[in-house]
Amino acid sequence: xxxxxxxxxxxxxxxxxxxxIEAARMMFIRIGTDVPMxxxxxxxxxxIGTLYRRFPDRSELIKAVSLDNLQRMAEMAxxxxxxxxxxxxxxxxxxxxIRDLYLSFVMTSVSAVAVRAIKDAPAIQEERDELLAVVxxxxxxxxxxxxxxxxxxxxxxxxxxAAVSRLVPVADDELGEMAFQRLFxxxxxxxxxxxxxxxxxxxVDYQDVEHLRHHGGLAGFxxxxxxxx
Amino acid sequence: xxxxxxxxxxxxxxxxxxxxIEAARMMFIRIGTDVPMxxxxxxxxxxIGTLYRRFPDRSELIKAVSLDNLQRMAEMAxxxxxxxxxxxxxxxxxxxxIRDLYLSFVMTSVSAVAVRAIKDAPAIQEERDELLAVVxxxxxxxxxxxxxxxxxxxxxxxxxxAAVSRLVPVADDELGEMAFQRLFxxxxxxxxxxxxxxxxxxxVDYQDVEHLRHHGGLAGFxxxxxxxx
Amino acid sequence: xxxxxxxxxxxxxxxxxxxxIEAARMMFIRIGTDVPMxxxxxxxxxxIGTLYRRFPDRSELIKAVSLDNLQRMAEMAxxxxxxxxxxxxxxxxxxxxIRDLYLSFVMTSVSAVAVRAIKDAPAIQEERDELLAVVxxxxxxxxxxxxxxxxxxxxxxxxxxAAVSRLVPVADDELGEMAFQRLFxxxxxxxxxxxxxxxxxxxVDYQDVEHLRHHGGLAGFxxxxxxxx
Amino acid sequence: xxxxxxxxxxxxxxxxxxxxIEAARMMFIRIGTDVPMxxxxxxxxxxIGTLYRRFPDRSELIKAVSLDNLQRMAEMAxxxxxxxxxxxxxxxxxxxxIRDLYLSFVMTSVSAVAVRAIKDAPAIQEERDELLAVVxxxxxxxxxxxxxxxxxxxxxxxxxxAAVSRLVPVADDELGEMAFQRLFxxxxxxxxxxxxxxxxxxxVDYQDVEHLRHHGGLAGFxxxxxxxx
DNA sequence: AATGAATGAGCATTCATTCAT
DNA sequence: GATGAATGAATGCTCATTCAT
Numbered sequence: 025x026x027x028x029x030x031x032x033x034x035x036x037x038x039x040x041x042x043x044x045i046e047a048a049r050m051m052f053i054r055i056g057t058d059v060p061m062x063x064x065x066x067x068x069x070x071x072i073g074t075l076y077r078r079f080p081d082r083s084e085l086i087k088a089v090s091l092d093n094l095q096r097m098a099e100m101a102x103x104x105x106x107x108x109x110x111x112x113x114x115x116x117x118x119x120x121x122i123r124d125l126y127l128s129f130v131m132t133s134v135s136a137v138a139v140r141a142i143k144d145a146p147a148i149q150e151e152r153d154e155l156l157a158v159v160x161x162x163x164x165x166x167x168x169x170x171x172x173x174x175x176x177x178x179x180x181x182x183x184x185x186a187a188v189s190r191l192v193p194v195a196d197d198e199l200g201e202m203a204f205q206r207l208f209x210x211x212x213x214x215x216x217x218x219x220x221x222x223x224x225x226x227x228v229d230y231q232d233v234e235h236l237r238h239h240g241g242l243a244g245f246x247x248x249x250x251x252x253x
Numbered sequence: 254x255x256x257x258x259x260x261x262x263x264x265x266x267x268x269x270x271x272x273x274i275e276a277a278r279m280m281f282i283r284i285g286t287d288v289p290m291x292x293x294x295x296x297x298x299x300x301i302g303t304l305y306r307r308f309p310d311r312s313e314l315i316k317a318v319s320l321d322n323l324q325r326m327a328e329m330a331x332x333x334x335x336x337x338x339x340x341x342x343x344x345x346x347x348x349x350x351i352r353d354l355y356l357s358f359v360m361t362s363v364s365a366v367a368v369r370a371i372k373d374a375p376a377i378q379e380e381r382d383e384l385l386a387v388v389x390x391x392x393x394x395x396x397x398x399x400x401x402x403x404x405x406x407x408x409x410x411x412x413x414x415a416a417v418s419r420l421v422p423v424a425d426d427e428l429g430e431m432a433f434q435r436l437f438x439x440x441x442x443x444x445x446x447x448x449x450x451x452x453x454x455x456x457v458d459y460q461d462v463e464h465l466r467h468h469g470g471l472a473g474f475x476x477x478x479x480x481x482x
Numbered sequence: 483x484x485x486x487x488x489x490x491x492x493x494x495x496x497x498x499x500x501x502x503i504e505a506a507r508m509m510f511i512r513i514g515t516d517v518p519m520x521x522x523x524x525x526x527x528x529x530i531g532t533l534y535r536r537f538p539d540r541s542e543l544i545k546a547v548s549l550d551n552l553q554r555m556a557e558m559a560x561x562x563x564x565x566x567x568x569x570x571x572x573x574x575x576x577x578x579x580i581r582d583l584y585l586s587f588v589m590t591s592v593s594a595v596a597v598r599a600i601k602d603a604p605a606i607q608e609e610r611d612e613l614l615a616v617v618x619x620x621x622x623x624x625x626x627x628x629x630x631x632x633x634x635x636x637x638x639x640x641x642x643x644a645a646v647s648r649l650v651p652v653a654d655d656e657l658g659e660m661a662f663q664r665l666f667x668x669x670x671x672x673x674x675x676x677x678x679x680x681x682x683x684x685x686v687d688y689q690d691v692e693h694l695r696h697h698g699g700l701a702g703f704x705x706x707x708x709x710x711x
Numbered sequence: 712x713x714x715x716x717x718x719x720x721x722x723x724x725x726x727x728x729x730x731x732i733e734a735a736r737m738m739f740i741r742i743g744t745d746v747p748m749x750x751x752x753x754x755x756x757x758x759i760g761t762l763y764r765r766f767p768d769r770s771e772l773i774k775a776v777s778l779d780n781l782q783r784m785a786e787m788a789x790x791x792x793x794x795x796x797x798x799x800x801x802x803x804x805x806x807x808x809i810r811d812l813y814l815s816f817v818m819t820s821v822s823a824v825a826v827r828a829i830k831d832a833p834a835i836q837e838e839r840d841e842l843l844a845v846v847x848x849x850x851x852x853x854x855x856x857x858x859x860x861x862x863x864x865x866x867x868x869x870x871x872x873a874a875v876s877r878l879v880p881v882a883d884d885e886l887g888e889m890a891f892q893r894l895f896x897x898x899x900x901x902x903x904x905x906x907x908x909x910x911x912x913x914x915v916d917y918q919d920v921e922h923l924r925h926h927g928g929l930a931g932f933x934x935x936x937x938x939x940x
Numbered sequence: 941a942a943t944g945a946a947t948g949a950g951c952a953t954t955c956a957t958t959c960a961t
Numbered sequence: 962g963a964t965g966a967a968t969g970a971a972t973g974c975t976c977a978t979t980c981a982t
Contacts, residue, residue: 062977073979074942191416191471191474192471192473197471203471213450301968645878660912668901671906677900682893699890747954757964760958760965
């Protein structure tokens with residue numbers, strides 16, 4: 025757990041760094057993590073050299089964007105858990121932030137490059153663990169309160185979320201927005217106690233998800249890009 | 254309505270063609286539709302020139318694989334509709350063939366190349382239309398029989414299916430298989446009448462799906478490759 | 483009427499650019515405009531990537547070489563017209579610069595690629611127009627002075643020049659040099675008043691040449707590459 | 712001087728051979744000697760395999776076409792020399808057959824492939840020699856009759872012809888036809904005694920032309936393709 | 941530290957030629 | 962003998978990454 029304690033960046037350098045991450049986030053969503061590096065540089069308004077000075081290769085940039093996303097998410101999760109007494113409301117609100125979750129959970133789980141990039145990034149793993157811990161606690165409280173069917177675990181939720189969030193709506197598309205809202209609501213309905221059929225297998229927990237992420241048991245999750253091209 | 258009536262292929266050529274499609278199908282799933290062409294050729298056990306003789310460019314190959322997939326699917330749909338009297342059983346069985354649907358519904362909806370490749374392929378569109386017609390009829394019969402909530406249309410189903418099918422299990426992974434079975438069962442639960450909350454918007458029908466496919470209102474569906482990165 | 487006002491190139495980039503154009507000019511003459519791009523790069527002493535950075539494709543390179551040639555030619559024409567009082571001497575001197583004209587008039591008129599490359603290059607057209615305007619004026623003055631037969635127009639001259647210049651001598655070949663000098667002198671004799679037989683048709687002017695260039699009425703001029711084989 | 716005495720071809724094989732040569736001749740003119748082999752095969756209405764059975768590689772095909780052209784030309788030359796008493800008329804008629812000469816003199820003198828193909832083809836050389844012998848004799852008789860300036864030799868004529876014939880008109884183009892007719896007439900005027908200025912160097916004879924052809928002293932003649940692309 | 945120029949490995953595609961049917 | 966399928970070498974072009982200014 026190496027904490028790289030480098031000299032704090034100069035003001036302009038910090039600004040560049042932030043612009044690059046922001047530009048990369050947008051390009052990653054719009055085009056994919058294989059977007060040409062100089063397009064990112066151009067979008068960030070810096071030279072390609074500057075980009076590479078900050079992030080020695082694509083992998084580092086992906087890691088940085090992912091970490092940035094997860095930090096925002098974890099922060100939000102902490103705040104919701106702390107401030108919202110009703111776990112069902114908190115969980116719902118948290119999952120609804122899925123548009124941002126998108127990158128954290130999906131983008132970085134999809135392409136071979138991205139997955140490899142992240143695998144050995146302890147900072148990311150930590151942040152992800154913390155986020156999931158909150159989700160797990162909220163889920164358990166929901167189940168204890170009878171708001172969510174009892175036969176699932178956090179992993180079931182996460183996987184469903186990962187699936188649905190692939191179809192996140194594109195900015196400013198009304199039909200897409202509507203379709204996604206319904207898709208999301210349908211997903212939430214699947215977790216109601218009243219929906220419960222007898223599920224096969226056993227509850228999937230976060231350990232299982234991590235296993236799948238690292239060993240690639242699902243086509244679109246973890247090791248392999250199901251349709252990267 | 255067959256337009257180009259070409260001489261039937263020689264036996265060896267036909268075999269090569271089939272090997273190429275089969276190899277491409279697997280590589281497309283494993284690596285993505287942007288897998289290098291010569292990897293496909295190598296996997297098919299033919300020279301790169303042979304691949305290009307059969308499929309003048311990547312786009313043609315994608316089209317051929319998609320059409321092949323859809324033909325299998327449509328055939329299965331026809332058979333189920335004809336032979337299975339209970340619409341709920343038929344729909345369930347049809348959706349469970351999702352492992353094969355995967356390529357038809359997902360692969361070809363994901364990457365920019367693939368989407369472009371397919372857009373102007375009337376044969377594919379026809380096959381897709383027929384498949385969806387069967388799904389729509391089965392769905393309606395399920396709803397009339399009270400087996401499925403009445404507030405959804407075929408598009409809602411298709412999109413959920415598209416989402417879930419992204420996480421299709423990899424061959425021979427037990428955990429993945431189990432996780433996917435649960436995911437799929439959860440999805441089916443979302444469509445039960447007992448699960449029904451009030452959904453936002455209006456039922457999404459196949460017209461809407463086509464619109465989304467062609468105009469790209471959802472990130473992972475139609476125009477843009479979120480999976481690419 | 484300069485449209486794209488790009489930042490002036492860095493010193494080293496400018497040097498590379500010039501080396502590439504110079505190398506391309508030589509290779510185009512020696513091998514043809516379809517010489518492999520990396521041979522040009524090698525001859526210029528740069529990487530293939532550098533070549534492509536400066537000239538996004540073969541077409542752009544051909545345009546750049548052509549423009550460069552024409553600029554030199556037009557400059558010479560302007561100087562001769564300004565400084566030489568005797569039009570016959572000026573015209574003769576101008577035509578004798580045929581070794582350089584070669585590329586401007588011939589190279590770029592021969593191959594399909596080259597012709598297409600140049601068709602939509604207004605800068606080249608402008609330069610060519612200016613050069614031809616000078617030639618036309620000199621020719622008219624020669625005819626008024628009785629130094630050239632009156633039954634021809636600039637187009638006749640240009641076409642003859644285009645034909646003869648195909649056989650420009652190779653550097654350092656004595657026999658070739660001599661043969662070409664004679665060929666050139668014979669051509670000039672054809673334009674003398676004393677040579678005049680009754681020519682068929684009507685004087686061919688520059689409009690006609692442009693028409694032929696763009697619509698390809700002559701095998702070796704404009705549309706098609708007879709020289710290509 | 713190997714006379715390959717192979718068994719005479721079967722009737723259908725002979726027909727194929729002729730169709731291929733005819734198709735190749737047209738494609739060579741229209742596109743160049745680097746036209747794809749299967750385009751030639753398709754134009755000839757035979758399979759690519761058949762083409763290769765008759766002509767083991769491109770080089771052989773070029774040789775065959777060239778020989779065929781030259782045989783026709785030499786035949787015509789012999790006939791004109793034999794039947795036409797006035798040498799000026801005979802020479803003029805012979806040169807006017809330039810549209811056919813085109814391939815013999817020009818096509819095969821231009822591209823690197825073609826030149827290499829022909830260099831070691833004794834049959835072609837023989838035919839060419841005979842043709843040139845006729846031209847030389849006619850020229851000498853014209854000069855003795857005072858119909859042509861005395862300060863030139865056959866080589867001067869051939870080179871000028873080679874130059875002008877590059878711009879042979881395309882079929883059915885009226886303007887091209889007219890322009891070429893004038894170009895040709897201007898060329899003939901250059902050889903009139905009345906046109907005679909003092910030419911540089913010494914008369915270029917056929918030996919010189921052969922030297923140039925084989926050693927490449929002129930850019931567009933012999934070794935090198937001036938603008939093959 | 942920022943910039944953008946240079947490099948070359950990598951991939952798509954074409955086409956000459958060989959070979960199985 | 963005819964056919965056209967198979968092969969792979971050659972070449973255009975892109976883009977990640979390094980390095981001079």
